[in-house]
Amino acid sequence: MRVVVARCAVDYSGRLDAHLPLAKRLLMVKADGSVLVHSDGGSYKPLNWMSPPCSLTVDEPEGADAEAGVVELWTVRSAKTDDKLVVRIHEVLADHSAELGVDPGLVKDGVEAHLQKLLAEQIEILGPGHTLVRREYPTAIGPVDIMARGPEGNSVAVEIKRRGEIDGVEQLTRYLELLGRDPLLAPVRGVFAAQEIKPQARVLAEDRGIRCVVLDYDAMRGLDDVDSRLF
Amino acid sequence: MRVVVARCAVDYSGRLDAHLPLAKRLLMVKADGSVLVHSDGGSYKPLNWMSPPCSLTVDEPEGADAEAGVVELWTVRSAKTDDKLVVRIHEVLADHSAELGVDPGLVKDGVEAHLQKLLAEQIEILGPGHTLVRREYPTAIGPVDIMARGPEGNSVAVEIKRRGEIDGVEQLTRYLELLGRDPLLAPVRGVFAAQEIKPQARVLAEDRGIRCVVLDYDAMRGLDDVDSRLF
DNA sequence: TTATGAATTTCGGAC
DNA sequence: GTCCGAAGTTCATAA
Numbered sequence A, B: 001m002r003v004v005v006a007r008c009a010v011d012y013s014g015r016l017d018a019h020l021p022l023a024k025r026l027l028m029v030k031a032d033g034s035v036l037v038h039s040d041g042g043s044y045k046p047l048n049w050m051s052p053p054c055s056l057t058v059d060e061p062e063g064a065d066a067e068a069g070v071v072e073l074w075t076v077r078s079a080k081t082d083d084k085l086v087v088r089i090h091e092v093l094a095d096h097s098a099e100l101g102v103d104p105g106l107v108k109d110g111v112e113a114h115l116q117k118l119l120a121e122q123i124e125i126l127g128p129g130h131t132l133v134r135r136e137y138p139t140a141i142g143p144v145d146i147m148a149r150g151p152e153g154n155s156v157a158v159e160i161k162r163r164g165e166i167d168g169v170e171q172l173t174r175y176l177e178l179l180g181r182d183p184l185l186a187p188v189r190g191v192f193a194a195q196e197i198k199p200q201a202r203v204l205a206e207d208r209g210i211r212c213v214v215l216d217y218d219a220m221r222g223l224d225d226v227d228s229r230l231f
Numbered sequence C: 001t002t003a004t005g006a007a008t009t010t011c012g013g014a015c
Numbered sequence D: 001g002t003c004c005g006a007a008g009t010t011c012a013t014a015a
Helices: A063-067 A112-121 A166-179 A199-207 A217-230 B063-068 B111-121 B166-179 B199-207 B217-230
Strands: A002-013 A017-029 A035-038 A048-050 A054-059 A072-078 A084-097 A107-109 A131-137 A144-149 A155-164 A188-197 A211-214 B002-013 B017-029 B035-038 B048-050 B054-059 B072-078 B084-097 B107-109 B131-137 B144-149 B155-164 B188-197 B211-214
Touching: A002 A048, A002 B002, A017 A084, A035 A084, A048 A072, A048 A084, A084 B084, A112 A131, A112 A144, A112 A155, A112 A188, A112 A217, A155 A166, A155 A199, A166 A188, A166 A199, A188 A199, A199 A211, B017 B084, B035 B084, B048 B072, B048 B084, B063 B084, B111 B131, B111 B144, B111 B155, B111 B188, B111 B217, B155 B166, B155 B199, B166 B188, B166 B199, B188 B199, B199 B211
Parallel strands: A155 A188, A188 A211, B155 B188, B188 B211
Antiparallel strands: A002 A017, A002 A084, A017 A035, A017 B107, A035 A048, A054 A072, A072 A084, A107 B017, A131 A144, A144 A155, B002 B017, B002 B084, B017 B035, B035 B048, B054 B072, B072 B084, B131 B144, B144 B155
């Protein structure tokens, strides 16, 4: 990892063309050769960048660049595409390198995928007698989050969202319409499961005969932990 | 802008919970108080971050933290939500601050603008005998992307999109209706040009007598390069 | 101001 | 590997 603070102008060409006028910015060069150009604001997204795999070459400025006061010319080329990032450095204000090593990585919790996994493991949350058929049950218009079987042996299609809104109900409705045509599955009941279900979404769902289930993430995770400890 | 290289552990809680074990990382503190935690790899996305508006407070570690070797405790709180980022610094390897000022901002040449320029230069893509009248042809409801003249001398109004969807057809339709009232131009034919035209948009366009032209951006850019070299 | 869709998207999981 | 959908999405534009 190398960090350079410099007055620089940046040009990117590739999927689009972009230009950054001369200003002070922070340049980050990662161990894999990728380069990030950050300003002192905005979000976590850099103003410009080059994703790995790529290679950085530093050249002496020539001709017009040299006359314009460029002291270093960086060219970052993508290894796979013809994307190119050119950094014209006019003044280096700081330059620091450090060995960081490989990061042990992020531990994440709480996304929709985790809810899906937990509900699949605790499918009885839908009610006694429910059994899991499979996660990501494929259909012609995309996979249903969870397909289960109810206590009477009927099919149950479950759509899971972190926040249940109208478009989620619409999505489930499309699945139900399609799945209901399959004589091996029909009749298919729908369950809309989310940590939080917006009132409008609940009204729409129940109007269409879809059951709404609010998921208690902490409780589900707690049960999961208990299970892990018990077995 | 402040840049700190440090051995640290990071915890985020908010929309989800995430934890980064102790390792060397780069911490970026922007002028607006936002904080980015970068590793020496991955893409431009930080391992963890806090978006502005937010505030950073630095505390002396106490109790277990102090015993575990924490020398600085950073807490970054979102001003709007209850998101929180906690950085436990065990060792500071570098610490640098710099005044960057406000960035003049990015100048983007989107693909659509480039497509317009390229098609104007290569207007014969519309068919033999076409000539350019002008780009950004002004009308009372806004400029038409390209106005051209067809082989029989008739007017041709061109709407350019990267992805041709229904609203683009509607836009062109409005232009055509307006331009068609001008006796100096009428009759005006319409051309809907895009890198990709959605089937629904194509159906609507052709139903209205508008010709659809799919543009090959790479080929057009290639021709442009050849031209640039020749002249 | 809000909603809608694209992104030089990135990131992860399923197959 | 590829494909597909979510993201602590972020970002821009249109309504």
